Amino acid sequence: MQRHSLIALSLLLTGALGACKKDKTETKQDLLVGKNWQVSAATVEYTGAQAGKEDTYAAMQACEKDNYLRFNSNKTLEVNEGKNVCLDSEQMAMGTWDINADQTKIYINAPELGNSAAAQTDIVELSSSKLVLRNVVVQPDETATFTTTFTAQ
Template identity: 40%
Template sequence: MKNVKSFPFLFILLFLFIGCDKDDDDSKTETKADLIADKNWVLTGHTFQENNGPVEDEFVNYEVCEKDDIYRFAKNGTYEVNAGATKCASTDPQIYDQGTWSITGDNLMINEAGSSSGDSFTIVELTKSKLVLSSTESYQGTTDIEVVTFSKQ
């Protein structure tokens, strides 16, 4: 009779043991490309700084129709920018920018379709819900730093 009473306990232990899988997706380390790809990103911040001067908030100057644009980076290395729910002009195309992207180390390279050169951004911060990119350009003795922040939609 003692064996019959312990059967449910053994069954529960067996169920728990089988249900635990060491290969859970949560334990895998996601690459930067995994964190960026196949998600909808919306621009939530944009700053500009010239020659170590004050940091200027450029995002406050964006039109409402620009603030809902959706940036999507596909796993196959292509990207597109969708005008979102609010277009700036009704005749504007829904997809207004597209091209290819790649990551090398902490650098995100964006190549717009039809362009012979690309734009390189430093990945400052990257989580499952936030992407912060920085771009530094020097020209004729002036150094400009732009930082853009995206949030996962």
Template identity: 30%
Template sequence: MKKITLLFALTVFALGFTACEKDDEEPEAPLSIKTQMLVNPSSWETAAIVLMDTETEEFYEIPEEFDLDCFNDNTLKFNKNGNFEASEGSDLCDDEEQTSTGTWKFNSSETKITFTDEEGPDEVEILELTEEDFIIASGETIPTEIGDLLIVIAFEAKE
């Protein structure tokens, strides 16, 4: 009789012990293809800054009076947790901080990205996104002789 009671007690203990195991964590949702393309390079490095006529979709060089050379060594890093880090490189523009951080998020159709940092949200349109190239329309314009032209920034993947 003692053997049956002891066996019963051990069985209850074993069942209770295994019932207290932690539940498996929920697997992470798979990343969309566009998210994978953004987060896979170690960072994106500025390749070119040009102006675009939104009506004709023609591209133009930036007039010399708008000195944007300080942007040429900037990099942008996307993390899959929705954070980003922008680095101004060694050639700082005006009194810019060396790095800025914040969050990023696609719109529902993954055609635009909203960056949010201490200055608030800023939305950009994605013109092209591949594993090697990332091109955005900044939403900001520069006045020229032919009208206001949109600033377009091209980035290249940096490993």
């Protein structure tokens, strides 16, 4: 009888402990990695001498709209032209990326994107399907806020 009680108790504990497993919380880095991030919206807002807002996505060429970024787990970044390659562009270029400790900023170093040094960009929003980045450039007579939305493909 005591043996059956011990077996029942061990099964009960095994089931209870198994049910207490914590779900793994995905970090922002986990959400970034392994997806093709394609631009789906882009704006620049100016304050100061030339105040206003511009839809820069609308001004992009069709061959630019299918470009995507791919963040790899080894901190390399692929800048890919997609199916419609623009004239005088390589199909793919490489760069590097990193994320800060509190996962609010991403550092991108990719010559193809015009960065000769790592550009620091704020992560405004990040989910498994959407990435919104913001970069603020302050000049003496105006401030430009660039906001780019990417959709995971």
